[in-house]
Amino acid sequence: MDKLLTTEQVAERLNVHVNTVLRFIKDGKLPAARVGKEYRIKERVLLAFIGDGPAPHTGALVIAVANQKGGATKTTTSVNLAASLGKEGKKTLLVDLDPQGGCAVSLGLDTSELNLTIYDVLVKRDLDISKIIMETDYRFELAPSNIDLAGAEVELMQILSREGILKRRMESIRNSYDYIIIDCPPSLGILTVNALTAADTVLIPVACEYMALRGLKMLFDTISNVRAATNPNLNITGILATKYDARTLNSREILEYLQALCKRENIRMFEPVVNSSVRFIESPRYAKPLVNMHPELDGAKAYQLVAQEIING
Template identity: 40%
Template sequence: MIRIAIANQKGGVGKTTTAINIATAMAASGWRTLLVDIDPQGNASTGLGIPARDRDYSTYDLLMREGTAQQCIQQTRIPKLDCIPATQDLSGAEVELVGEEDRIDRLKTMLSEVDSSYDVCFFDCPPSLGLLTVNALSAADSLLVPLQCEFFALEGLSQLLQTVERVQQGINPSLKIIGVTLTMFDRRNRLTDQVAEDVRECLGGLVFDTVIPRNVRLSEAPSHGLPALIYDHSCAGSRAYMSLARELLGRLPAERKAA
């Protein structure tokens, strides 16, 4: 199972929207896909149509060893896409795990039982660089970074890259950045173009060619409990995420791709 963390410590950059729609696109391409919601807000779970009342087992139970991965996994309405949902209890996990010896790689250990059941797993991380995100980076093979096309996003990116370097040095040497995707792109805004140009100049080939535009349908879809790709597959946002998924497929290790 290929494991990809979707992370950026800055909030409001499109992490959850990216996680939901890229996971849906991969499932639509025939990949057995698991989305692990590791954000206490639980927005990815809601966006996939799993109401809070139905989250009997969650990522919190997984991290606290109060439920197995199989118990925590829920099917979604999208074929080949399953989810481990999050609840607000997860916000206390960082404190409760402090004294545990395996606090950094608990997620990796607990997911090992379903490793052969899926082709790819995505982690929707919280907007912080705390223990929950570190657990995801420890468990992941690679990192996908959504980056909002605004000035302050560049400062946040440098902090994230430093964290990735520390994780590589001390926790997960095999972790790599599979790509940076530019989100909330507005061609009417000259600053958007400038930020995109600066990011490409700085990171070169790490930046995906596909950019995710500002799109009303992307914003509306979660309120219906649906990914935008299902809510309106023809909107600009949906088309962009399908294009991003194709690019992502091209960057995955050939020997580990689904048949």
């Protein structure tokens, strides 16, 4: 007997918004049976439809900034990369998938006063992600989060195809941007898996500290599992060394290790190294990305060079 698929499952397989699937059904392009208020599509019907070759997806390059180690500068990297891409004239959306709401805090926003966040988009089926997106003063837009997102891990367990929820929710706005940056939480739970499922590529910031190396293999394993299960086209755009202090033997050894690892695994090592600086710690106090507040500093220049490397492929 043919497996019956929901419209959301079909949308995930076709990498389109669920509304596109409904339009295919309405136009008679995709035969479906109505079950109550829902539609069901036979798997063999979908396979025949795929054989016609749906148009390849175009739109924003989605970059997940991921590393389950806390203090790996994921939020600093996400905010400054989004601001750098904005300065290059690229329309960019920053999606904060960390319950700590660090992206909004870095921009001087009080997360406790946010009425709608990415949490609402994930758990409320009918809420369009465009309703939570806000403008910033730094040439990129923000889909913020707050502590409410901490409860999403439990609530998402009740939702069908939960690993692909973020991908489905973003489909309606993907063509509106050149780049979408996802700031992942410091864990490898369902939120990070959602980010990796939605992403085209992963940027891994690694602080030049010994403890930062311990979780790299686990992250690589998670990426491999996501490729096998939900996102076969996911790749790693590169590793970015951060918190580098050339004066210390520790930093120099970690950088050498990362360079050797990237060469061995055929992963790009971003040429700029983000130097350790108290300015990164201070910038949230002034509610500005460092690339906007002190563009002349080495750390800010590094992020601008990373943005140019991403733009140039």
